[in-house]
Amino acid sequence: MRTFAHTEFKGLLMPKQEKGKSHPIRPVSKRPPGWCKYQPEEVEALIVKLAKEGNTPSRIGTILRDQYAVPLAKPITGKRVIKILQENQLAPSFPEDLASLLKKAESLALHLEKNKTDLYNKRALQLIEAKIHKLSRYYRHEGILPQNWKYEAKIASIT
Numbered sequence: 001m002r003t004f005a006h007t008e009f010k011g012l013l014m015p016k017q018e019k020g021k022s023h024p025i026r027p028v029s030k031r032p033p034g035w036c037k038y039q040p041e042e043v044e045a046l047i048v049k050l051a052k053e054g055n056t057p058s059r060i061g062t063i064l065r066d067q068y069a070v071p072l073a074k075p076i077t078g079k080r081v082i083k084i085l086q087e088n089q090l091a092p093s094f095p096e097d098l099a100s101l102l103k104k105a106e107s108l109a110l111h112l113e114k115n116k117t118d119l120y121n122k123r124a125l126q127l128i129e130a131k132i133h134k135l136s137r138y139y140r141h142e143g144i145l146p147q148n149w150k151y152e153a154k155i156a157s158i159t
Contacts, residue, residue, distance in 0.1 A: 032075045040077045043070055044084050051090040057081045058096060095144060098135050102151075104128055129153050 027033065038046075046068060050060045060081055064070040073081050085091040092099070108125045112118060132151050139145040 027071050027075075030075055033071060036070060036076065038068070038070055038076060043073055043076050046070075047073065047081055047084050048088050048090065051085050051088070056092070056096055057085060095135070095139055098132065098139065098145075101128055101132050101135065105132060 043064070046064065047060055050063055051057075055063065061073065064073060070076065073079070073084070077084065079087075082091055105125060105128045108121055108128065112121060112125060115121070129151070136145060136149060136151055140147055140149060
């Protein structure tokens with residue numbers, strides 16, 4: 001009997017992923033590691049200090065990991081970084097992931113105004129705008145964005 005290096009994916013045969021298995025893995029335990037000597041109050045003070053310096057929540061997490069050896073804030077403090085920022089009135093008014101997608105769509109729209117025949121980036125803008133619509137629908141449902149918030153598609157104005 002022959003075996004194939006394929007996996008079944010919704011009725012289709014897809015090639016099996018055999019390469020590229022290296023990736024970062026988050027800590028398995030929900031408890032803070034024994035080598036992390038920070039107290040919850042210290043970590044919260046660090047997060048507030050870094051936010052006052054103008055860092056985004058994801059950048060705060062990266063700085064805590066790389067410079068202060070805090071693997072994750074939640075096991076130590078019991079709260080996520082954004083929750084700590086909200087308690088201290090330092091949270092961004094707009095969700096960070098949606099803001100970065102809007103920025104990316106804006107820069108691609110400017111590029112497409114200069115290069116009208118760039119079909120690859122036209123498709124990329126369509127994909128980015130689809131992500132924006134999906135995320136905005138989620139944030140409106142969760143009450144983070146107002147119900148009347150609407151994204152005006154740039155791809156429609158370019159074509």
